Amino acid sequence: MxxxxxxxxxxxxxxxxxxxxxxxxxxxxxxxxxxxxxxxxxxxxxxxxxxxxxxxxxxxxxQNLFVSPLDEFFTKKPPQIYAKRGKIYLLEFAMNIKILSFDSRHEKLFRIILVELMQNEKIRQIFLQKFFDEYIKHLSNAFFVMMQEGLIRSGDPLLMAQEFFAPLFYFRLHTLLLRMDDKSTTSLSTIFEKHVEFFWEGVAISS
Amino acid sequence: MxxxxxxxxxxxxxxxxxxxxxxxxxxxxxxxxxxxxxxxxxxxxxxxxxxxxxxxxxxxxxQNLFVSPLDEFFTKKPPQIYAKRGKIYLLEFAMNIKILSFDSRHEKLFRIILVELMQNEKIRQIFLQKFFDEYIKHLSNAFFVMMQEGLIRSGDPLLMAQEFFAPLFYFRLHTLLLRMDDKSTTSLSTIFEKHVEFFWEGVAISS
DNA sequence: TTTATATATTAACATATGTTCAGTTAATGT
DNA sequence: ACATTAACTGAACATATGTTAATATATAAA
Known part of the structure; x- marks a missing residue:
């Protein structure tokens, strides 16, 4: 017993x-x-x-690495329905990533992925699937909807998704690396919002 | 002897x-x-x-990790002089990164950086310095010049530099990870050029 | 040819690691 | 009270690692 x-x-x-x-x-x-x-x-x-x-x-x-907190976002707010909101939708997505960047439990999981990325093929698959497939596909759908709604200029939704996501990934990585050596991340405190602003200016159709 | x-x-x-x-x-x-x-x-x-x-x-x-092939680019083509070319200049920079992505010797150096990134503080410093400081500063100068020349819309040059560089970094990483498992990289063959196109559309002042 | 020296080998060391096993401890069900 | 059993300890094992010492070898200088 x-x-x-x-x-x-x-x-x-x-x-x-x-x-x-x-x-x-x-x-x-x-x-x-x-x-x-x-x-x-x-x-x-x-x-x-x-x-x-x-x-x-x-x-x-x-097993924990397979569970992505961003899946929840896309389940609750599927692009097909919510992408009509345009910039608001992108901002919400960006804020989710920002929050994760400063969540200590998720930081550890992200660190494990990165520390094993080059040596463990399975982890590499997870990484590729999440950051280069899944999110991109969802965002691609979102941009497709926005084009249909006439919110943004037309173009390749897939390329647009990558262009939107890449800086978020870049800032997230930057945050992690600075935090690892206890460096200040104040320069990154508003970068996620600024990115959405900048991106939207570049694609929005000003009507 | x-x-x-x-x-x-x-x-x-x-x-x-x-x-x-x-x-x-x-x-x-x-x-x-x-x-x-x-x-x-x-x-x-x-x-x-x-x-x-x-x-x-x-x-x-x-020691090899300290030598950056892109330093050569910025030395030969300092932004202060060459950035006036606008899109052409960005394309040249992007092509340099593209070439490095497929150079086997440089790939090994990049892999060492990544494989030790999370465990070796010194390498982390190199990584941060190169990909989050140096290149960004140079590009920032370039965008400042382009703004002065009236080639692109005004804004924060630093943000713009990050926005331009992040996707290049993202695509470079993607290329490496695919190559590690001998996966096809054909989907990335033209992505560097496409990025420049997309970015330029977003910032260029169409006169 | 002899000598000196750089470079190699064989063997061993000390340590760190993953794992196993026999025995101890303490809480639970009868 | 007693037996059962999950969970723990202490010791050992086999192996991998970084490093060193004693020795051999082969080439260049004398």
Whole structure:
């Protein structure tokens, strides 16, 4: 029987939390079982009561990487319906990314993706899928709608989506890198809004 | 005396070449001395005839990271003089990045930067300096000139520089990630040119 | 030819890592 | 009270790593 179901699950969670931190800092290889155990406050052998091996810890964390907070945005506000709002819609999307940039849990997940990007093909697939496929497709739909509504000048919606998204990605990365070394991010505090302004000026049809 | 100066330097170069490849693939930690030695065709202890330790190999490679091929562009074609050309100037800059994206030696250097980005503060500084400071400042000057010349609409040159550069960075990263898994990059073959077109449409003053 | 020296090899070291296993502890169900 | 069992500890293992020491080899200078 469970000696203490509470303790059990909390220890398992502690391991995951510690692993998340350590992998975000040192990568998969750098996050050793001993470091994780030490962070939790147990011996390394105790880890194996909760996970089959180190790989399983990583796999468990990986699941979180598949869940994208921006999926929620596109589900709640599908472009087909809400893109008519034009600039407002783009601003909302940009604000979502801005918020994520300063959310500490999501920052860790993003760091894990980046730290493993070049060495782990699976993570690379997730990265490509999210930042170069999914979001772009959704935004592409949005721009298509805006063209139909006569809000923006006509053109290739796919290109437009990339042009709109790329700076957001660039600013998000910039934010992360500055934060890693505890540098000031004040220069980026309004950049997301400014981007939407600039972009809209370039594509909007001033009627 | 040197038994064979030719052999000496070529072995040393072989070590650097092998290390470059291995670090680009597996990162600094993953590129073990034994792997490097094996790639060169000598025992690991022989490495220490050419380098004090592993750190020195890495340091030697790091020097290359400081040299940016785009510095040459801005030296040969300073914005103060050439930016008057407007769109042509932007296209030249974009083409430089495009060419680098498909240059195998530069790809390796870029991979090393990315693979160590999250774990090595020094590399992070180089990365920030190059992609978020230097290029942006140069481009910022260029846009300032274009505004003075009445080629583009007025606005914040710094913001404009970021808006212009971010997609180029985004496409460059996309190219690298696709190439890593031997995926097709045909969809990106003309994207750099298209970006310049799109951007120019958004800022140009049609006289 | 002899000598000196750069460069290589073989072997070993100290350490870090992932993992296993025998035994201990403490809470739970009977 | 007693047996059961999840969770933990301590110790060890096999392996990988960075590094060093003793030794061999081969080439250039004398």
């Amino acid at each position: 469970d000696r203490d179901k509470q303790t059990t699950s909390s220890t398992k969670q502690k391991i995951l939390d510690a692993a998340l931190d350590l992998i975000a800092s040192f990568g998969y290889k750098g996050a050793s079982v001993r470091k994780i155990a030490k962070a939790v406050g147990i011996r390394e052998s105790a880890i194996y009561n909760h996970f089959k091996n180190k790989e399983e810890i990583f796999a468990s964390i990986m | 040197d038994r064979d100066k030719q052999t000496t330097s070529s072995t040393k170069q072989k070590i650097l070449d092998a290390a470059l490849d291995l670090i680009a693939s597996f990162g600094y930690k993953g590129a073990s001395v034994r792997k490097i030695a094996k790639a060169v065709g000598i025992r690991e202890s022989a490495i220490y005839n050419h380098f004090k330790n592993k750190e020195e190999i890495f340091a030697s490679i790091m």
